[in-house]
Amino acid sequence: MDFTDVSLTALRVFRAVAEQGTFTAAAASLGYTQSAVSRQIAAIERAAGAELLERRRDGVRLTPAGRLVMRRATVVLDEIDATARELSGLPTEAATVRLGWFPSAGAVLLPQALTALRRTDPDLHIVSREGGTPALVRALRAGSLDLALLASVPPFRPPDTESPPLVLRTLTERPLYLAVPTTHPLARADYVDVADLRGQRWIASPSSGEDRLMGVWPGLDERPEIAHTARDWLAKLQLVAAGCGLTTVTASLAPAVPPGVRVLPVRGGPQEQRRLLLARLPQPPTEAVTRVGAALRLAALDAYAPGAALVQE
Secondary structure (H helix, E strand, O other), X not given: OOHHHOOHHHHHHHHHHHHHOXXXXXXXXXXXXXXXXXXXXXXXXXXXXXXXXXXXXXEEEEOHHHHHHHHHHHHHHHHHHHHHHHHOOOOOOOOEEEEEEOXXXXXXXXXXXXXXXXXXXXXXXXXXXXXXXXXXXXXXXXXXXXXXXXXXXXXXXXXXXXXXXXXXXXXXXXXXXXXXXOOOHHHHOOOEEHHHHOOOEEEEOOOOXXXXXXXXXOOOOOOOEEEEEOOOHHHHHHHHHOXXXXXXXXXXXXXXXXXXXXXXXXXXXXXXXXXEEXXXXXXOOOHHXXXXXXXXXXXXXXHOOOOOOOEOO
Protein backbone atom coordinates (compact mmCIF):
# COMPACT_ATOMS: atom_id res chain seq x y z
CA MET A 1 0.00 0.00 0.00
CA ASP A 2 1.31 3.45 -0.97
CA PHE A 3 1.09 6.19 1.64
CA THR A 4 -0.69 8.43 -0.87
CA ASP A 5 -3.62 6.04 -0.58
CA VAL A 6 -4.10 6.67 3.16
CA SER A 7 -7.67 7.70 3.95
CA LEU A 8 -8.75 10.81 5.82
CA THR A 9 -10.44 8.51 8.33
CA ALA A 10 -7.10 6.87 9.10
CA LEU A 11 -5.48 10.28 9.56
CA ARG A 12 -8.24 11.40 11.93
CA VAL A 13 -7.98 8.19 13.93
CA PHE A 14 -4.19 8.53 14.07
CA ARG A 15 -4.49 12.10 15.36
CA ALA A 16 -7.07 11.04 17.96
CA VAL A 17 -4.82 8.26 19.29
CA ALA A 18 -1.85 10.64 19.48
CA GLU A 19 -3.93 13.20 21.36
CA GLN A 20 -5.76 10.85 23.70
CA GLY A 21 -2.74 8.71 24.52
CA THR A 22 -4.50 5.33 24.31
CA PHE A 23 -6.48 3.36 21.72
CA THR A 24 -9.36 3.04 24.19
CA ALA A 25 -9.65 6.78 24.83
CA ALA A 26 -9.39 7.53 21.12
CA ALA A 27 -12.15 5.04 20.32
CA ALA A 28 -14.40 6.64 22.93
CA SER A 29 -13.75 10.16 21.62
CA LEU A 30 -14.53 9.10 18.04
CA GLY A 31 -17.46 6.83 18.80
CA TYR A 32 -15.61 3.85 17.27
CA THR A 33 -14.87 0.41 18.63
CA GLN A 34 -11.33 -0.20 19.80
CA SER A 35 -10.86 -2.85 17.10
CA ALA A 36 -11.83 -0.31 14.42
CA VAL A 37 -9.23 2.10 15.76
CA SER A 38 -6.62 -0.66 15.80
CA ARG A 39 -7.38 -1.53 12.17
CA GLN A 40 -6.99 2.08 11.05
CA ILE A 41 -3.67 2.44 12.89
CA ALA A 42 -2.41 -0.84 11.42
CA ALA A 43 -3.35 0.37 7.93
CA ILE A 44 -1.58 3.71 8.26
CA GLU A 45 1.55 2.07 9.68
CA ARG A 46 1.60 -0.43 6.81
CA ALA A 47 1.34 2.44 4.34
CA ALA A 48 4.12 4.34 6.10
CA GLY A 49 6.34 1.28 6.25
CA ALA A 50 7.28 2.24 9.80
CA GLU A 51 6.00 2.13 13.35
CA LEU A 52 4.29 5.45 14.04
CA LEU A 53 3.29 4.81 17.64
CA GLU A 54 5.38 3.39 20.44
CA ARG A 55 3.17 1.11 22.54
CA ARG A 56 3.90 1.37 26.26
CA ARG A 57 2.21 0.25 29.46
CA ASP A 58 0.95 3.77 30.15
CA GLY A 59 -0.31 4.32 26.60
CA VAL A 60 1.28 5.35 23.33
CA ARG A 61 3.56 8.09 22.15
CA LEU A 62 4.68 9.21 18.71
CA THR A 63 7.85 7.80 17.19
CA PRO A 64 10.03 10.12 15.05
CA ALA A 65 8.20 8.83 11.97
CA GLY A 66 4.91 9.37 13.79
CA ARG A 67 5.78 12.99 14.56
CA LEU A 68 6.52 13.56 10.86
CA VAL A 69 3.20 12.04 9.81
CA MET A 70 1.34 13.98 12.51
CA ARG A 71 2.76 17.33 11.39
CA ARG A 72 1.63 16.69 7.82
CA ALA A 73 -1.67 15.11 8.84
CA THR A 74 -2.61 18.14 10.93
CA VAL A 75 -2.09 20.44 7.94
CA VAL A 76 -4.15 18.16 5.68
CA LEU A 77 -7.02 17.79 8.14
CA ASP A 78 -7.10 21.52 8.90
CA GLU A 79 -7.29 22.28 5.18
CA ILE A 80 -10.10 19.78 4.70
CA ASP A 81 -12.03 21.33 7.60
CA ALA A 82 -11.51 24.82 6.16
CA THR A 83 -12.74 23.62 2.79
CA ALA A 84 -15.83 22.14 4.38
CA ARG A 85 -16.58 25.45 6.10
CA GLU A 86 -16.14 27.36 2.85
CA LEU A 87 -18.38 25.00 0.92
CA SER A 88 -21.06 25.31 3.58
CA GLY A 89 -21.02 29.09 3.22
CA LEU A 90 -19.14 29.85 6.44
CA PRO A 91 -16.35 32.42 6.27
CA THR A 92 -12.82 31.07 6.27
CA GLU A 93 -10.61 32.21 9.08
CA ALA A 94 -7.33 33.82 8.06
CA ALA A 95 -5.77 33.55 11.51
CA THR A 96 -6.88 30.73 13.78
CA VAL A 97 -5.15 29.90 17.07
CA ARG A 98 -5.97 26.64 18.85
CA LEU A 99 -5.68 27.02 22.60
CA GLY A 100 -5.89 24.41 25.34
CA TRP A 101 -6.45 25.19 29.00
CA PHE A 102 -6.62 23.39 32.33
CA PRO A 103 -10.06 23.43 34.00
CA SER A 104 -9.77 26.26 36.50
CA ALA A 105 -8.29 28.65 33.92
CA GLY A 106 -11.74 28.86 32.35
CA ALA A 107 -13.22 30.62 35.38
CA VAL A 108 -11.37 33.96 35.13
CA LEU A 109 -8.22 34.03 33.03
CA LEU A 110 -9.52 32.67 29.73
CA PRO A 111 -12.69 34.81 29.52
CA GLN A 112 -10.67 37.90 30.42
CA ALA A 113 -8.07 37.21 27.73
CA LEU A 114 -10.69 36.42 25.07
CA THR A 115 -12.60 39.60 25.90
CA ALA A 116 -9.43 41.65 25.46
CA LEU A 117 -8.61 39.92 22.17
CA ARG A 118 -12.06 40.63 20.74
CA ARG A 119 -11.40 44.31 21.40
CA THR A 120 -7.77 44.53 20.25
CA ASP A 121 -7.56 41.77 17.62
CA PRO A 122 -11.03 41.17 16.17
CA ASP A 123 -9.48 39.42 13.15
CA LEU A 124 -8.22 36.53 15.30
CA HIS A 125 -10.26 33.36 15.59
CA ILE A 126 -9.59 31.45 18.83
CA VAL A 127 -10.66 27.83 19.14
CA SER A 128 -10.21 26.55 22.68
CA ARG A 129 -10.77 23.40 24.65
CA GLU A 130 -10.37 22.25 28.23
CA GLY A 131 -8.22 19.31 29.28
CA GLY A 132 -5.89 17.86 31.87
CA THR A 133 -2.17 18.54 31.56
CA PRO A 134 -1.25 15.14 30.01
CA ALA A 135 -3.97 15.46 27.35
CA LEU A 136 -3.02 19.04 26.51
CA VAL A 137 0.65 18.14 26.19
CA ARG A 138 -0.19 15.27 23.86
CA ALA A 139 -2.31 17.62 21.75
CA LEU A 140 0.58 20.09 21.52
CA ARG A 141 2.91 17.30 20.43
CA ALA A 142 0.35 16.09 17.91
CA GLY A 143 0.13 19.56 16.40
CA SER A 144 -3.57 20.01 17.09
CA LEU A 145 -2.97 22.81 19.63
CA ASP A 146 -0.84 25.91 19.15
CA LEU A 147 -0.73 26.99 22.80
CA ALA A 148 -1.69 25.45 26.12
CA LEU A 149 -2.22 26.89 29.57
CA LEU A 150 -0.88 24.34 32.06
CA ALA A 151 -0.87 24.12 35.85
CA SER A 152 2.37 23.02 37.50
CA VAL A 153 3.04 21.86 41.06
CA PRO A 154 6.32 21.38 42.97
CA PRO A 155 8.94 20.19 42.15
CA PHE A 156 7.97 21.86 38.84
CA ARG A 157 9.23 19.20 36.47
CA PRO A 158 8.74 19.57 32.70
CA PRO A 159 5.30 18.33 31.65
CA ASP A 160 6.83 15.54 29.54
CA THR A 161 10.19 14.03 28.62
CA GLU A 162 9.79 14.18 24.85
CA SER A 163 12.35 15.81 22.60
CA PRO A 164 12.60 18.61 21.67
CA PRO A 165 11.43 20.13 24.97
CA LEU A 166 8.34 22.31 24.94
CA VAL A 167 8.83 26.05 25.26
CA LEU A 168 7.44 26.95 28.70
CA ARG A 169 6.83 30.43 30.06
CA THR A 170 5.77 30.98 33.66
CA LEU A 171 2.92 33.48 33.70
CA THR A 172 2.40 33.50 37.46
CA GLU A 173 3.54 31.69 40.58
CA ARG A 174 1.17 31.99 43.52
CA PRO A 175 0.45 30.12 46.76
CA LEU A 176 -2.28 27.54 47.06
CA TYR A 177 -5.19 28.69 49.24
CA LEU A 178 -7.97 27.10 51.24
CA ALA A 179 -11.67 27.66 50.55
CA VAL A 180 -13.72 27.62 53.76
CA PRO A 181 -17.46 28.14 54.38
CA THR A 182 -18.07 31.53 55.98
CA THR A 183 -19.99 29.69 58.71
CA HIS A 184 -16.99 27.48 59.57
CA PRO A 185 -14.95 28.27 62.72
CA LEU A 186 -11.79 28.47 60.58
CA ALA A 187 -13.31 31.40 58.68
CA ARG A 188 -13.08 33.67 61.73
CA ALA A 189 -9.34 34.31 61.32
CA ASP A 190 -7.29 35.83 58.50
CA TYR A 191 -5.41 32.58 57.93
CA VAL A 192 -5.62 28.88 58.74
CA ASP A 193 -2.96 27.01 60.69
CA VAL A 194 -2.05 23.71 59.04
CA ALA A 195 -2.51 21.93 62.39
CA ASP A 196 -6.19 22.91 62.35
CA LEU A 197 -6.76 20.93 59.15
CA ARG A 198 -6.69 17.61 60.99
CA GLY A 199 -10.09 15.96 61.13
CA GLN A 200 -11.69 18.21 58.53
CA ARG A 201 -14.07 17.03 55.78
CA TRP A 202 -12.85 17.59 52.23
CA ILE A 203 -14.31 18.12 48.77
CA ALA A 204 -11.95 16.61 46.19
CA SER A 205 -11.63 15.60 42.57
CA PRO A 206 -12.06 11.93 41.64
CA SER A 207 -8.73 10.09 41.81
CA SER A 208 -9.23 7.93 38.72
CA GLY A 209 -7.47 8.13 35.36
CA GLU A 210 -5.07 11.01 34.95
CA ASP A 211 -6.71 13.09 37.71
CA ARG A 212 -4.88 13.33 41.00
CA LEU A 213 -6.71 13.71 44.29
CA MET A 214 -7.03 17.50 44.15
CA GLY A 215 -8.85 19.55 46.72
CA VAL A 216 -7.20 18.14 49.85
CA TRP A 217 -4.39 20.18 51.41
CA PRO A 218 -1.10 18.49 50.40
CA GLY A 219 1.04 16.72 52.97
CA LEU A 220 -1.56 16.05 55.66
CA ASP A 221 -0.34 13.46 58.17
CA GLU A 222 -3.65 11.60 58.19
CA ARG A 223 -5.96 9.85 55.79
CA PRO A 224 -8.35 12.62 54.70
CA GLU A 225 -12.09 12.23 55.01
CA ILE A 226 -13.51 12.86 51.54
CA ALA A 227 -17.10 14.01 52.00
CA HIS A 228 -17.81 14.79 48.33
CA THR A 229 -16.07 14.36 44.99
CA ALA A 230 -16.58 16.58 41.95
CA ARG A 231 -14.59 17.21 38.78
CA ASP A 232 -15.82 20.76 38.31
CA TRP A 233 -14.03 23.31 40.48
CA LEU A 234 -16.98 25.69 40.60
CA ALA A 235 -19.17 22.82 41.81
CA LYS A 236 -16.64 22.22 44.57
CA LEU A 237 -16.82 25.86 45.60
CA GLN A 238 -20.61 25.78 45.67
CA LEU A 239 -20.39 22.75 47.95
CA VAL A 240 -18.03 24.72 50.19
CA ALA A 241 -20.52 27.61 50.25
CA ALA A 242 -23.20 25.12 51.31
CA GLY A 243 -21.08 24.12 54.30
CA CYS A 244 -20.28 20.62 53.00
CA GLY A 245 -16.52 20.75 53.56
CA LEU A 246 -13.24 22.44 52.64
CA THR A 247 -11.27 22.43 49.40
CA THR A 248 -8.08 23.92 48.07
CA VAL A 249 -8.25 26.73 45.55
CA THR A 250 -5.65 28.16 43.19
CA ALA A 251 -5.10 31.82 42.45
CA SER A 252 -6.83 31.33 39.12
CA LEU A 253 -10.12 30.56 40.90
CA ALA A 254 -9.89 32.89 43.89
CA PRO A 255 -11.58 35.83 42.08
CA ALA A 256 -14.50 33.60 41.07
CA VAL A 257 -15.49 32.08 44.40
CA PRO A 258 -19.23 32.36 45.18
CA PRO A 259 -20.77 34.15 48.16
CA GLY A 260 -20.51 32.14 51.36
CA VAL A 261 -16.85 31.23 50.86
CA ARG A 262 -13.70 32.67 52.41
CA VAL A 263 -10.39 32.03 50.65
CA LEU A 264 -7.57 31.99 53.18
CA PRO A 265 -3.81 31.35 53.24
CA VAL A 266 -2.47 28.38 55.20
CA ARG A 267 0.45 28.78 57.59
CA GLY A 268 2.57 26.47 59.69
CA GLY A 269 3.89 24.17 56.97
CA PRO A 270 5.77 24.29 53.68
CA GLN A 271 4.28 26.91 51.37
CA GLU A 272 2.43 25.24 48.52
CA GLN A 273 3.17 27.12 45.30
CA ARG A 274 1.35 26.70 41.98
CA ARG A 275 2.62 27.90 38.61
CA LEU A 276 0.62 28.91 35.59
CA LEU A 277 2.53 27.98 32.43
CA LEU A 278 2.08 28.85 28.78
CA ALA A 279 3.40 26.03 26.60
CA ARG A 280 4.04 25.62 22.88
CA LEU A 281 6.21 23.63 20.51
CA PRO A 282 9.74 25.02 19.94
CA GLN A 283 9.31 26.16 16.34
CA PRO A 284 8.94 29.93 15.83
CA PRO A 285 5.35 30.98 16.61
CA THR A 286 3.13 32.68 14.08
CA GLU A 287 2.17 36.31 14.62
CA ALA A 288 -1.32 35.21 15.66
CA VAL A 289 0.05 32.80 18.29
CA THR A 290 2.33 35.55 19.60
CA ARG A 291 -0.62 37.94 19.96
CA VAL A 292 -2.69 35.38 21.84
CA GLY A 293 0.24 34.59 24.13
CA ALA A 294 0.69 38.28 24.91
CA ALA A 295 -3.01 38.63 25.77
CA LEU A 296 -2.84 35.64 28.10
CA ARG A 297 0.22 37.08 29.86
CA LEU A 298 -1.53 40.43 30.41
CA ALA A 299 -4.68 38.70 31.65
CA ALA A 300 -2.64 36.60 34.07
CA LEU A 301 -0.87 39.67 35.47
CA ASP A 302 -4.21 41.41 35.94
CA ALA A 303 -6.21 38.47 37.28
CA TYR A 304 -3.54 37.27 39.69
CA ALA A 305 -2.04 40.60 40.70
CA PRO A 306 -0.47 40.51 44.19
CA GLY A 307 -2.84 41.99 46.72
CA ALA A 308 -5.99 41.06 44.86
CA ALA A 309 -8.88 40.48 47.21
CA LEU A 310 -9.33 36.86 48.22
CA VAL A 311 -12.28 37.08 50.57
CA GLN A 312 -15.89 36.60 49.48
CA GLU A 313 -18.65 37.07 52.04
